[in-house]
């Protein structure tokens with residue numbers, strides 16, 4: 554059997570890959586975690602002087618968060634995609 558090595562790009566969509574932990578061919582499960590950009594945006598909002606509470610907005614926006622790829626089979630973290 555030929556092994557094709559495909560360079561996977563872990564971004565904000567699930568990708569098919571071989572799990573390095575359990576060697577199963579899986580499609581990664583993604584979840585959004587608070588990352589650098591989330592904090593950065595919160596700080597920027599505070600500096601700009603928006604009303605108190607606005608700085609929490611990035612924490613509720615998935616587009617501002619890091620994307621963590623996990624294996625649905627063994628639940629190990631395979632990759633993390635940061636926005637910065």
Ligand SMILES: [Zn+2]
Pocket residue numbers: 572573574575576577624625626627628629
């Ligand atoms: Zn696995």
